[in-house]
Amino acid sequence: MLTLICLTIISAATILFFTRRGLRYLRYFQQEEYNGTRFKAWFLEKRTFDTKGTLIALIAAALSLFATGGDMFVCVAICAGAAATLVFLGFQEEDPRKVGKIKLNMTDRATAIYNLALALYSIATLLIVTGTYFLGAGDSIYIYWFIAIALIQSSPIWIVIANAMLWPNEYKKQQAFRQEAKDILADYQPYTIGITGSYGKTSTKAILGSILEAIEPTFWTPGSINTEMGITRQIREQLKPQQQIAIIEMGAYQIGSIAKLCRFTPPKAGLVTAVGVMHLERFGGAENIYKAKCELAQAIPTDGLLVCNGDNPGARKMAEEYPKATTLLYGLEPELGHLDCWMSDIQAGMDGTTFNIHWQGKEYPGFTKLLGAPMLSNLVGSFTMACALGKDPDYVIAAIHNLEPANNRLNLRKNGDGFILDDSYNSNPIGFASALEVLEALEGGRKILMTPGMVELGEIQAAENRQVALKAASICDLALVIGDTNKDALKAGLLEGGLAPDKLMEFADRDLALAYLTSPEHRQPKDTILIENDLPDLYEAISRF
Numbered sequence: 001m002l003t004l005i006c007l008t009i010i011s012a013a014t015i016l017f018f019t020r021r022g023l024r025y026l027r028y029f030q031q032e033e034y035n036g037t038r039f040k041a042w043f044l045e046k047r048t049f050d051t052k053g054t055l056i057a058l059i060a061a062a063l064s065l066f067a068t069g070g071d072m073f074v075c076v077a078i079c080a081g082a083a084a085t086l087v088f089l090g091f092q093e094e095d096p097r098k099v100g101k102i103k104l105n106m107t108d109r110a111t112a113i114y115n116l117a118l119a120l121y122s123i124a125t126l127l128i129v130t131g132t133y134f135l136g137a138g139d140s141i142y143i144y145w146f147i148a149i150a151l152i153q154s155s156p157i158w159i160v161i162a163n164a165m166l167w168p169n170e171y172k173k174q175q176a177f178r179q180e181a182k183d184i185l186a187d188y189q190p191y192t193i194g195i196t197g198s199y200g201k202t203s204t205k206a207i208l209g210s211i212l213e214a215i216e217p218t219f220w221t222p223g224s225i226n227t228e229m230g231i232t233r234q235i236r237e238q239l240k241p242q243q244q245i246a247i248i249e250m251g252a253y254q255i256g257s258i259a260k261l262c263r264f265t266p267p268k269a270g271l272v273t274a275v276g277v278m279h280l281e282r283f284g285g286a287e288n289i290y291k292a293k294c295e296l297a298q299a300i301p302t303d304g305l306l307v308c309n310g311d312n313p314g315a316r317k318m319a320e321e322y323p324k325a326t327t328l329l330y331g332l333e334p335e336l337g338h339l340d341c342w343m344s345d346i347q348a349g350m351d352g353t354t355f356n357i358h359w360q361g362k363e364y365p366g367f368t369k370l371l372g373a374p375m376l377s378n379l380v381g382s383f384t385m386a387c388a389l390g391k392d393p394d395y396v397i398a399a400i401h402n403l404e405p406a407n408n409r410l411n412l413r414k415n416g417d418g419f420i421l422d423d424s425y426n427s428n429p430i431g432f433a434s435a436l437e438v439l440e441a442l443e444g445g446r447k448i449l450m451t452p453g454m455v456e457l458g459e460i461q462a463a464e465n466r467q468v469a470l471k472a473a474s475i476c477d478l479a480l481v482i483g484d485t486n487k488d489a490l491k492a493g494l495l496e497g498g499l500a501p502d503k504l505m506e507f508a509d510r511d512l513a514l515a516y517l518t519s520p521e522h523r524q525p526k527d528t529i530l531i532e533n534d535l536p537d538l539y540e541a542i543s544r545f
Helices: 002-031 038-047 052-063 074-090 109-138 141-153 155-188 202-213 228-238 255-262 287-300 313-321 373-388 393-401 429-441 457-475 487-496 510-518
Strands: 191-196 218-220 245-249 269-272 304-311 326-333 341-348 351-361 363-366 411-415 419-423 445-450 480-483 503-506 528-532
Touching: 002 038, 002 074, 002 141, 002 155, 038 155, 052 074, 052 457, 074 141, 074 487, 074 528, 109 141, 109 304, 109 326, 109 503, 141 155, 141 326, 141 480, 155 218, 155 228, 155 255, 191 202, 191 255, 228 255, 245 304, 269 287, 269 313, 269 373, 287 326, 287 503, 304 313, 304 373, 313 326, 326 373, 326 411, 341 373, 351 373, 351 393, 373 393, 373 411, 373 429, 419 429, 429 528, 445 510, 457 480, 457 487, 480 510, 487 503, 503 510
Parallel strands: 191 245, 191 269, 218 245, 269 304, 304 326, 326 341, 419 528, 445 480, 445 528, 480 503
Antiparallel strands: 341 351, 351 363, 411 419
16 A cells, blocks of 8 residues: 555656646747757757756665665655655746747647647556556565656657647648638739748848838738748738738748748749858758759749849859849849849948949939848848839838838847847858947947857858857957857857957856846946847757756
8 A cells, every 4th residue: 555655656746747847848849840850859969858857766766775674654755755856846947938038839739749748648657657566566666766767758758759649630730721821822812022041031021021011012921930831820810912912931941941832822023132051050061052042943933033142152143043034133242243233332320321222224322220231231132122023213212211120130229328239130150240340330338249159050160150259359349158059169269369368258148148248347338239149948058957
């Protein structure tokens, strides 16, 4: 009887511990878009094995093993104490639904995965524990604690298993939603513009959408939504009959991703911002990235419209290989080759940027609140596309004047008597270097860099981070390196570039760095802080499990 009480306590504690631990793993699984392979890679790379629960169970096993004379009353007391500690520690952990840069979103799918994983885990716990008892473990309570350790360590596996079991039904639901969205597109028949690129596509979509919306009703997906199901949901819920232009951001997660999106939302026009090294790790090589991005150009009909960034070799090459009835090149550097539309006389200040745009033999002076060469390139690309669609260039220039900088995309905001230059949305070698140039041009006191560096650059990641840190050292008075992901490369570049060691600081996460910079004892008048990139929880230092 006392043995059964111990088994009940151990099983209940293990299951209750999973109710919180499962949520924490589900958060990262969701951030990996429910992809079991990528989740496994994250788990092994970050070594997010359980330590807390395992330690408690090991102590309980040892105490049970050496309990005086195998006294079962002592074993019950040990089990009760260990179980209470295990459950207490579990529920003292952060709740991923409330804490984190990207909180766990308990969508219908996430809820279903969690509930099934909990059910499977509970059944497995009860079956294994009772099975071990009937197979002859008897009063050897320490054995059951070792079983509890194995079960606790298996927590992420049950999340993946639950997702795999639910996938057939999830796939049917997705197909039904997708067909509904396709039917809406067939009924409304908007002029569809696809936008892709290794970087800049989200900003360009927002700029082009805002420009066209000022002239006629226009649909575009919000934020960085660029996957089939994200686009599906927006079409089903937001596309209106009067919106005769639809701008679709097309993300590439592997070769074939964009082709699939083009079959779903067939483009009549396309805009390619760049072909670069972003996501090199995911694709395995620059040539594969180029092939993936070319899928948009290939899908546009021969009588369609293709607009490409002529400053970018990959995008220029794409325009040459897949020409359409109208193929246009835009950029900021006409000296690199022919451009149909380009920007000159660029003057940046604290309020924004003045410029001249050259288009079809005319010059259009303008102003924008946007800063930095990448954003100006996105603006020229949007101008080119809008004018190619027949919009009056003067109207387009007026719309550009009213554009508001997107949050976290190199937007400048007051911070007391200083400024924050927020470029935390993401980062790439060209964008990082440009952000540093903007920082250098701004007036004020100290110039401070806060960054975790750049990710998803594969084998060149360390070299690229070191190289941009060399540039930062010649501009910044203080550098704050966040997390461990690129710490060594950034520190090497900053120190090699001449930054004094006492001006280089390390912080585990963004919040600690911001707290340091905003504290009265460390803040100085007119500081300008560049926040370059902000890695999601997957990359930043992982809290222990």
